[in-house]
Amino acid sequence: DQQVKQNSPSLSVQEGRISILNCDYTNSMFDYFLWYKKYPAEGPTFLISISSIKDKNEDGRFTVFLNKSAKHLSLHIVPSQPGDSAVYFCAAEHGSSNTGKLIFGQGTTLQVKP
Amino acid sequence: EPEVTQTPSHQVTQMGQEVILRCVPISNHLYFYWYRQILGQKVEFLVSFYNNEISEKSEIFDDQFSVERPDGSNFTLKIRSTKLEDSAMYFCASSPTPYGYTFGSGTRLTVV
Numbered sequence: 001d002q003q004v005k006q007n008s009p010s011l012s013v014q015e016g017r018i019s020i021l022n023c024d025y026t027n028s029m030f031d032y033f034l035w036y037k038k039y040p041a042e043g044p045t046f047l048i049s050i051s052s053i054k055d056k057n058e059d060g061r062f063t064v065f066l067n068k069s070a071k072h073l074s075l076h077i078v079p080s081q082p083g084d085s086a087v088y089f090c091a092a093e094h095g096s097s098n099t100g101k102l103i104f105g106q107g108t109t110l111q112v113k114p
Numbered sequence: 115e116p117e118v119t120q121t122p123s124h125q126v127t128q129m130g131q132e133v134i135l136r137c138v139p140i141s142n143h144l145y146f147y148w149y150r151q152i153l154g155q156k157v158e159f160l161v162s163f164y165n166n167e168i169s170e171k172s173e174i175f176d177d178q179f180s181v182e183r184p185d186g187s188n189f190t191l192k193i194r195s196t197k198l199e200d201s202a203m204y205f206c207a208s209s210p211t212p213y214g215y216t217f218g219s220g221t222r223l224t225v226v
Contacts, residue, residue, distance in 0.1 A: 032213065043118070043205050043217030044157065089157060093213070099170035100145050100212030104157040 003027045004092050006105035014113055019077040021108050023090035026071065030092040034102065035064060035075045038087045047088075048075070080112045116140040118218035120206050126224045130195050135221045137189045139208030146189045147207040147215065148181065150174070157205070163189065196225045 005024045013019045021035075031052040036044035050057040050064045050073065057064050063076045077084055087109050091102040119138040127133050139146050148160040161171045163181055180192045189208075193200055201224050207215040 034214075036217075041219065043120075043207075043219050045217070046214060049214070091157075098212055099162040099164070100147065100209060100215070101159050101162055101170050101172075102149075102215075103159070106156045 002106075003030075004090060004103045004105040006088075006090060006108045008108050009106070010109040010111070012111045012113065013080050015082055016079045019075075019080045019084065019110055019112065021075040021077075021088050021090075021110065023073045023075075023105050024071060025073075025092050027092070027094070027103075028071065029094050030103075032093040033064070033066060033073050034091045034093075035062075036089045036091060036104075037084075038089060038107070044089060077110075080110075082112050082114050085110055085112050116216070118206055118208055118216050120204075120218035120221050122221060123219065124222045124224070126226060127196050129198055129225055133193050133196055133223065135191045135193075135204050135206075135223070137191070137206030137208075137218055138187060139189055139206065140216055141187070143208035143210050143216075145169075145209045145212055145215075146181075146183070147209075148191045149205045149207065149217075150202040151205065151220075152199075152202040160191070160204075193223075196223075198225050201225045 034049040035047040038044045048062045066073045087107045089107045090105045121136045146163040151157045161175045162169045178194045182190050203220040205220045206218045209215045
């Protein structure tokens with residue numbers, strides 16, 4: 001039951017360029033979306049989130065875009081830095097849930113080349 | 115910066131044995147979670163815990179699993195009789211609200 005999908009298992013970009021990571025979801029009841037970054041041997045680290053009432057949220061080099069009609073969100077990293085190399089997970093929370101349960105995508109491994 | 119602490123970082127156990135994974139959440143957080151990630155797969159929700167009781171659990175969280183907050187600071191996940199397929203990274207998380215978790219670094223459980 002893949003309610004949250006990240007169809008690109010990996011992405012490689014040059015330092016200084018834009019990284020665009022994509023995520024699709026199937027459940028229209030999701031109303032809160034998050035991006036996490038994960039380094040090997042560490043837990044996921046929260047990056048940025050967006051509520052379904054918005055279509056864009058920006059925090060420094062990171063911007064998340066939400067297209068509700070397409071059930072699609074994306075994370076833009078500009079400019080990309082070698083330290084951004086990690087696995088990126090998108091996650092979604094169900095609107096009627098107040099338990100905080102998150103549904104994660106499979107992750108995309110980003111490699112930023114110097 | 116406050117962090118969620120998990121111990122041990124790696125646990126090896128024999129099939130059929132009981133294991134307890136330990137977590138110390140951030141002190142003023144009220145919501146607690148366990149997730150797991152089998153190698154190469156997605157991070158999966160196991161259970162959420164609030165106000166000293168389970169608020170939601172997944173299909174994975176069957177009778178072999180239990181959680182406790184025994185002393186107001188620790189949050190434990192117990193697997194009563196481990197199976198080979200329980201081998202995974204187990205992540206504890208905590209948050210002050212149902213949003214915006216902080217995850218621990220995880221415990222790698224290897225069942226042999």
